[in-house]
Amino acid sequence: MKIQFLGGAQTVTGSQYLVTVNDHKILLECGLFQGRRSETYEKNLNFEFDPADVDAVLLSHAHIDHSGNLPNLHKNGFKKHIYATAATVDLCQLMLRDSGYLHEKDVEWINKNRASKHEEPIEPLYTIEDAEAALRLFVGVQYHRPIEVAPGVTATFNDAGHILGSASIVLDLKEGRKTRRLGFSGDVGRKDMPIIRDPEPPTDLDALIMESTYGDREHADDSGALDELADVVLRTIKKGGKLIIPAFAVGRTQRLVYSLHELRKKSRIPKIPVFVDSPMACNATDVYRSHPECFDREAYFRFVRDTEDVFTPPGFTCVRKAAASKKLNFLTDPHIIVAASGMAEGGRILHHLKNNLEDERNTLLFVGFAAEHTLARRIMDGEKEVKVFGEKYNVECDVVTMPYFSAHGDRDDLIEFLTGTPPKTLKKVFLVHGEKSQQFALKERIEEKGYKQVRVPARLDSFSL
Ligand SMILES: [Zn+2]
Structure with a gap:
């Protein structure tokens, strides 16, 4: 069993983590890298693995930094299922189509410029049509209902309290005699937000991949x-x-x-x-x-x-x-x-x-x-x-x-999420989806609570579970 960090590692965009169990590949998230076009276009276009080899994608919520590169994954050969809560599926219907439209528009403008310099036109990262093809791969799941997504891999979606349909995912992994319970936080929300429910801290984890966007901040009450x-x-x-x-x-x-x-x-x-x-x-x-x-x-x-x-x-x-x-x-x-x-x-x-x-x-x-x-x-x-x-x-x-209305938990919310499992059980913590300064400050806090192996993986780092 291993996990590789391919995006959303020491940065807040392009979330993408590859879990390998029994030679089956499960991709957690397939987010869009955002930022300067020259830096992100190639990163979004090319995958570090063959998308045709992936057995399932698990998606925590609809935000584009988590879901926005799925059309491109499909375009490059991924043809299996994308599992997400039913509300996330419906939000993705809107957001991925809109994202395809924006990519088309973006390239239209660039190509006009290129044509004036007699340069070849470039292709959009993906189109509305590509987004629609990827949307046909979605499977809606219910909260708290375990589902087998590959041999030896069972996923359970719990409420993450971030936006409608947002989930953190618990993966029960079995390889030969070895079993591991891996948690993936998705984006952790806040308590007492109107409309949606509070985050549910997972329990009995052996390892946890946790976001750290506001790892060093306390939100205003x-x-x-x-x-x-x-x-x-x-x-x-x-x-x-x-x-x-x-x-x-x-x-x-x-x-x-x-x-x-x-x-x-x-x-x-x-x-x-x-x-x-x-x-x-x-x-x-x-x-x-x-x-x-x-x-x-x-x-x-x-x-x-x-x-x-x-x-x-x-x-x-x-x-x-x-x-x-x-x-x-x-x-x-x-x-x-x-x-x-x-x-x-x-x-x-x-x-x-x-x-x-x-x-x-x-x-x-x-x-x-x-x-x-x-x-x-x-x-x-x-x-x-x-x-x-x-x-x-x-x-x-x-x-x-106004400093209110954040949909991301702060340092204390993240610590509360993590301490759902005590240090005796939770052996490995990987902090993702954050800027380095926030991540290392949070790492220190977590270590103070007695958790030993807290890591801040860089892109392409890989660990056995
Ligand atoms: Zn989000």
């Missing part, structure tokens, strides 16, 4: 989130402005809607209109509706038993058509717009920034992390003049950043 959100809304209304919130389409948007609905219901904010201006977010919301088996008790009772529409409540509008989105520019009374993308690197949020940045009555609210060099990050960092669609705009509106 989310209990202040509603108060601050109410404050921002009230301040914006007082000024007679609009509240613009860039947000990721899957997870963050649904959570914001849930919280805004909560505030309106308790009459803590007036009933001003709220628009979710993103076809992807609207479609993802529909996936949420069709998977109440993933909800926590509160969301389940409100949505299913009490038929309360917590996802698009009265006063909330899903905006799918571009023409309807453009009409929002002409609204003059205070209102709230939630639009993708969260880092303001594309999507309809750019139109709203262009139209609203220069009006001091408006508020721009950031509710999540934004990577360096993104437009969101530049505005968060206080730049007073930014470019949108190539034109300069002054940032005159209020800019507010």
Whole structure:
């Protein structure tokens, strides 16, 4: 039995781990490497193994850094099953198609440039059609129901509490007389997040592959989130402005809607209109509706038993058509717009920034992390003049950043996840999906708890189990 780390090793993108048992190969995740195009294109294009030799893929959740290279895996010869929870399958239907579309668009633009220099056109990493072919390999599984995915390999999906359908996976491995229980955390969420359930720490593990995105951070207590959100809304209304919130389409948007609905219901904010201006977010919301088996008790009772529409409540509008989105520019009374993308690197949020940045009555609210060099990050960092669609705009509106709504657990959440199995049993811990500084700080913490072999594997490192 062995495990090889092929991506998401000392970095946060391109998650990919290959487990070999009885000469059968099981791939955990097949994420997209993201970053500078010149560095990632080749990495995504080529696999370190022959995809035709892989017996099964296990996918923890739908985020592109975990699922986004599956179409390419299929294109290169993988023809077996991809196991994921039913909600993850449905979210991947949206996200992989969208990713194929973006790859096609990206290359269209590059090829126009190349043609002007009489260079050969390049192929997209994959197309919508490739994504659709990979989607036909998906098999939906239920939480807590063990399933044999290859001879000697049984997988059980448990709730990871990160986004709808997210799972951590326990692998029971048998090779000759040797048995091992290997845990894979996927992305670990946080306790008490609305809508979805809490993470379930796995037990009785011999080895664990655990994410470490926030291995050295403590999140702000989310209990202040509603108060601050109410404050921002009230301040914006007082000024007679609009509240613009860039947000990721899957997870963050649904959570914001849930919280805004909560505030309106308790009459803590007036009933001003709220628009979710993103076809992807609207479609993802529909996936949420069709998977109440993933909800926590509160969301389940409100949505299913009490038929309360917590996802698009009265006063909330899903905006799918571009023409309807453009009409929002002409609204003059205070209102709230939630639009993708969260880092303001594309999507309809750019139109709203262009139209609203220069009006001091408006508020721009950031509710999540934004990577360096993104437009969101530049505005968060206080730049007073930014470019949108190539034109300069002054940032005159209020800019507010709230440290809440993270879907990733912090250091304490990760430690709690790991300590589901005591050091006596859990012999090997591999930290993945994190920047090095976060990983080594977390490694130290874990060692302080008595766990001995804690490793931070580099790409292509391999270990026996
Ligand atoms: Zn994730």
